[in-house]
Amino acid sequence: MGFTALWISPITAQVPNAYHGYYQTDLYSVNSEFGSADDLKNLVSAVHAKGMYLMLDIVPNHMAYPGCPDKVDYASFNVMGQPSHFHAFCPLQNMQNQTEVEHCWLGNCNMAMPDLKTDDEQVANELNYWVKQRVSRTTL
Known part of the structure; x- marks a missing residue:
């Protein structure tokens, strides 16, 4: 398909039952619904191994x-x-x-x-x- 990048939702910890990533409560913790910090690192490695970029959405x-x-x-x-x-x-x-x-x-x-x-x-x-x-x- 020719994709060169993957853009993912914000990964910050959220209020309970938030599903989309935009109800953050903790900037430095990963939303457990999306996995762990190690899972994120593994995703980054897998994306980079395919020669792609990873774009991480943030909520400033x-x-x-x-x-x-x-x-x-x-x-x-x-x-x-x-x-x-x-x-x-x-x-x-x-x-x-x-x-x-x-x-x-x-x-x-x-x-x-x-x-x-x-x-x-x-x-x-x-x-x-x-x-x-x-x-x-x-x-x-």
Whole structure:
């Protein structure tokens, strides 16, 4: 078929029963539904052995909490566990409003998605470190 790359869903640990990879709670742990860290390394090796690239999707925008936005337990996140790492809650209602898109939250009382303050230097540094660690630990 001529494929040269494999693009996989985010592998970060998720809220219970999350299936797609975008409800992350722990940046540094692998979602056990997708396998282990060793399984990921084996996948990378197998893909590279075929002369292909592996692209790993990441979620640098938000974390996830299984509950209402006003009840988020920030300490439950292994990193960025302080409210100051996130924009204050405001529901994203207008996708045409750039300020809302950049600073408001997705989700509802089933699944809140606290919006990371990516313009904050500490948050940006942690995200950069996380990506570099993920790449170096899995030889992407």
